[in-house]
Amino acid sequence: MAKAAAKPAAKAKADTITTRQLGVQLAEKQELTNKQAHAILEDLTGLITKHLKKGARVRLNGLGILQVRKRAARMGRNPATGEQIKIKASKKVAFRVAKELKESI
Incomplete structure (x- = not known):
């Protein structure tokens, strides 16, 4: 073998x-x-x-920008049953890394 x-x-x-x-x-x-x-x-x-x-953007110099982004409603799939489900619209916090930090890592 x-x-x-x-x-x-x-x-x-x-x-x-x-x-x-x-x-x-x-x-x-x-x-x-x-x-x-x-x-x-x-x-x-x-x-x-x-x-x-x-709803404000928060800029942390040298670190990046935090902001709230809206996610549209969409169709998804229940992984356990395979059934299609509707996922509600939601908000999420997004972070964009500052150029200085990205280059320093």
Whole structure:
């Protein structure tokens, strides 16, 4: 019997940085307490969410642009039964990476 083909090596999973970890790094860099840095990040998240809900685009220089995009209603298929179903129109948050960030990675 022939040997089975070798499986390709699994990609290394990228580390996930949490808001708490960002807060700790921000606190060290800006000489803030962890509590202050965490509050700043929470406020930033809240402000971004508020403006996205209003329909505004949020430009973060050097990072990219966040905006809400509308998805039209469409026909889909239930994978379990194969039955056609109608998927309602919805909104999603889209992110477009800034050129500077794209080139630096």
